[in-house]
Amino acid sequence: MSQAHDVSSANVDPSEVNKFNKLASEWWDDKGAFATLHQINPLRLNWIEENIKRGYQSADKQKTAAQGLVGKRVLDVGCGGGILAESMARRGADVTGIDLGEENLKAASLHAEQSELTDTLRYQHIAIEALAKTHKEAFDVVTCMEMLEHVPDPSAIVQACYELLAPGGVCVMSTINRNPKSYLFAIIGAEYVLRLLDRGTHDYVKFITPAELDKMSIDAGFARQDLIGLHYNPLTKRYWLAQNVDVNYMLAVYKPLSANS
Structure with a gap:
């Protein structure tokens, strides 16, 4: 079940939350509004696990890295209806998904129960900045996918991801580049021509270049x-x-074991 928390001062655009809340019933319809996420999920899931295996650091790096997601404490930020969170739990991770859309979390929790994954998968209605205050360095892996382009201050989200990640852990983020080509493909093409996404899903001015995300x-x-x-x-x-x-891209980073790493 999802847990409720105060999110009144969160780094959030209420219109963005409402946009996805209204589509909550479609999260697990692989032909519905989130069909694209279902289709790309295997690609992003495999890439996340590859980066864990390659980059995860610990006192016993060879063993823990080779295990990939197995046994890792994972936080999925902006989890929506739980498509990625569930797939990581199925690969052996202990997953916490957080989101500010209550209807999204209801859909995610219900599907987790139906899938009998509640022992290793849970959801919370909480802002990442609030979670970072109480769960510093609590996770081995943090994912933040297709979310940064929907918030007022993405750099604050990135900072909170760092604070929540244990030293040696891997963080994977995805978003959309900002340039004429991304406007053509991600908005005109995806939302108006191909109708892969609902119109208004994205706001071009909120897109983030790789250089900007790298700097954050x-x-x-x-x-x-x-x-x-x-x-x-x-x-x-x-x-x-x-x-x-x-256009669309993913960035993998890691938290050094020490300031000098």
Whole structure:
């Protein structure tokens, strides 16, 4: 079940929360409003686990890294209806999903119960900055996917991710680049032409360049690990990962074991 907390002073745009709350009943319809997330989830899940295996640091690095998500304490920030959170729990992680959309969390919690995953998967209605005050360095992995472009102050989210992550842990974030090509593909193409997303899902001025996200991460204390682009061919309806980060991209960073790492 989701746990309620005070989010009145959260770093949030209420219109963004309402936008996704209204679509809560469609989270687990793989042909509905979130069909794209279902389709890209295997790609992002595998990339997250690859970066854990490659970058996770500990006193017994070889063993714990090789386990990937197995046994890791994972926080999924802006979890929505739980598509990614559930998939990480299925791979053996102990997952906490947080979101400010109560209807989203109801849908996520119900599906977790139906999937018999509640022993290793839970949801909380709490702002990440509030969680960071009480759960410092409590997680081995933090994910923040398709969320940074929907908040007023993404740098504050990145900083809170750093504070919540244990030393040696990996953080993976995804968002949308800001340039004419991303406007054409992510808004005109995805929302108006192909109708992969509802119109108004994204606001171009909130898009974040890789350089901007990299700076937010370094300023927070993270070290760089990897950067990859997510691509889609509307003719073949195929998604894949490649080095070009002109539109959608994911960034993996890690929290050094010490300030000198």
